[in-house]
Amino acid sequence: MILPIDLKEKSYNIILERGAIRAVGAQVNRANRRVCVVTDDGVPAQYAQAVLSQLQGDPLLFTFAQGEQSKTFDTYLALQKTLLDAGFTRGDAVVAVGGGVVGDLAGFAAATYMRGIDFYNVPTTLLSQLDSSIGGKTAVDLGGYKNMIGAFWQPRAVFVDPDTLLTLPRRQAAAGLAEAVKMAVTSDAALFSIFEQQSVLPLRECDAEEPTVADIADEQTMDVLETVIARALAVKRDVVEQDEREAGLRRVLNFGHTLGHAVETCAGLSALSHGECVAIGMLPMCDGTVRARVRAVLQRLGLPTEIPAALEPLALKEAMTHDKKATGATIRVVLSEEIGSFSFADMSTEQLLARAYATLGEGN
Numbered sequence: 001m002i003l004p005i006d007l008k009e010k011s012y013n014i015i016l017e018r019g020a021i022r023a024v025g026a027q028v029n030r031a032n033r034r035v036c037v038v039t040d041d042g043v044p045a046q047y048a049q050a051v052l053s054q055l056q057g058d059p060l061l062f063t064f065a066q067g068e069q070s071k072t073f074d075t076y077l078a079l080q081k082t083l084l085d086a087g088f089t090r091g092d093a094v095v096a097v098g099g100g101v102v103g104d105l106a107g108f109a110a111a112t113y114m115r116g117i118d119f120y121n122v123p124t125t126l127l128s129q130l131d132s133s134i135g136g137k138t139a140v141d142l143g144g145y146k147n148m149i150g151a152f153w154q155p156r157a158v159f160v161d162p163d164t165l166l167t168l169p170r171r172q173a174a175a176g177l178a179e180a181v182k183m184a185v186t187s188d189a190a191l192f193s194i195f196e197q198q199s200v201l202p203l204r205e206c207d208a209e210e211p212t213v214a215d216i217a218d219e220q221t222m223d224v225l226e227t228v229i230a231r232a233l234a235v236k237r238d239v240v241e242q243d244e245r246e247a248g249l250r251r252v253l254n255f256g257h258t259l260g261h262a263v264e265t266c267a268g269l270s271a272l273s274h275g276e277c278v279a280i281g282m283l284p285m286c287d288g289t290v291r292a293r294v295r296a297v298l299q300r301l302g303l304p305t306e307i308p309a310a311l312e313p314l315a316l317k318e319a320m321t322h323d324k325k326a327t328g329a330t331i332r333v334v335l336s337e338e339i340g341s342f343s344f345a346d347m348s349t350e351q352l353l354a355r356a357y358a359t360l361g362e363g364n
């Protein structure tokens with residue numbers, strides 16, 4: 001399917017289907033155009049190769065070390081230097097093949113090389129397919145703070161190929177789905193029903209120590225995943241089209257993120273992933289029966305639903321105070337009293353913490 005994103009002269013299409021990666025060349029190739037494919041060394045090399053094999057001329061491949069620690073100005077500069085040394089000009093293009101780290105970094109490089117060249121994105125993680133590849137936010141981290149230097153730069157096209165998810169560790173895929181649950185709770189009751197009624201990412205027994213999506217998925221799973229990605233993208237599209245630069249409505253996408261970020265900061269990046277922390281952070285933002293339903297969905301996906309016992313409430317409070325959504329004494333948060341709808345509220349960190357700890361142990 002094709003999902004058009006309407007941003008006036010910055011409009012573009014998301015091509016979502018199994019095998020979409022094979023459609024990149026037809027859209028990117030232009031007469032005399034140079035193209036640089038950017039990936040990291042944790043993305044199975046077959047995906048960048050699949051793209052390179054479709055490109056005309058003399059395409060470049062830029063590969064950096066996987067992980068958030070590479071989303072830096074140094075990697076960005078190395079990429080810019082590669083483009084410069086290869087003589088890239090305004091008509092040339094960058095194609096990201098990888099997760100959100102690759103997309104954010106390659107997108108920022110494209111946004112700024114010669115004041116901006118064409119950018120195409122082939123997201124290969126669930127988080128990047130249903131969330132970070134749409135919306136035009138690009139960035140690198142600075143001084144230990146995330147996304148400090150960046151730009152809004154819309155891609156020319158996004159190619160979402162669910163088959164690239166087959167190599168993804170199941171745990172990481174589930175963490176990506178936390179963002180889809182977030183969009184379902186606040187904005188799409190029908191998507192929430194899919195999570196309640198269908199096996200989106202089954203917790204099947206298998207021999208692999210660290211199962212991948214391929215180890216646990218069948219054809220039906222892949223079809224359900226495609227539907228979930230499509231609906232989550234549609235929710236984000238509707239928000240982004242109305243609020244491209246996060247002036248107001250786009251803040252709904254922060255549902256679960258205030259407490260989630262605080263848990264992420266305190267738990268250390270290695271222990272719980274971003275998506276897992278968002279899962280934990282959503283629950284206290286839901287009212288009673290909504291919370292019970294959300295918890296059941298998260299548990300079916302194998303996502304955590306409790307603040308780790310070792311976390312000090314004081315440390316959480318401190319982390320929340322540094323949240324970028326904090327304005328003076330209060331933080332703007334998103335609440336859900338009914339599946340598929342949301343409201344904004346201003347809360348003090350004390351109120352937020354009280355909410356968080358009041359819901360502890362409810363699911364036992």
Ligand SMILES: NC(=O)c1ccc[n+]([C@@H]2O[C@H](COP(=O)([O-])OP(=O)(O)OC[C@H]3O[C@@H](n4cnc5c(N)ncnc54)[C@H](O)[C@@H]3O)[C@@H](O)[C@H]2O)c1
Pocket residue numbers: 040041042043044066067068071098099100101102104124125126127128131132133134135136137138146147164165166167168169
């Ligand atoms: N721009 C936005 O709007 C936006 C939104 C949300 C998150 N983000 C950013 O996204 C980043 C996180 O993205 P992520 O969760 O995709 O992490 P990631 O890009 O670090 O990818 C996670 C890991 O999976 C590997 N990988 C990628 N594709 C794979 C595949 N198909 N099979 C196996 N392994 C694969 C990568 O090498 C990496 O080691 C963060 O930097 C975050 O700030 C951006």
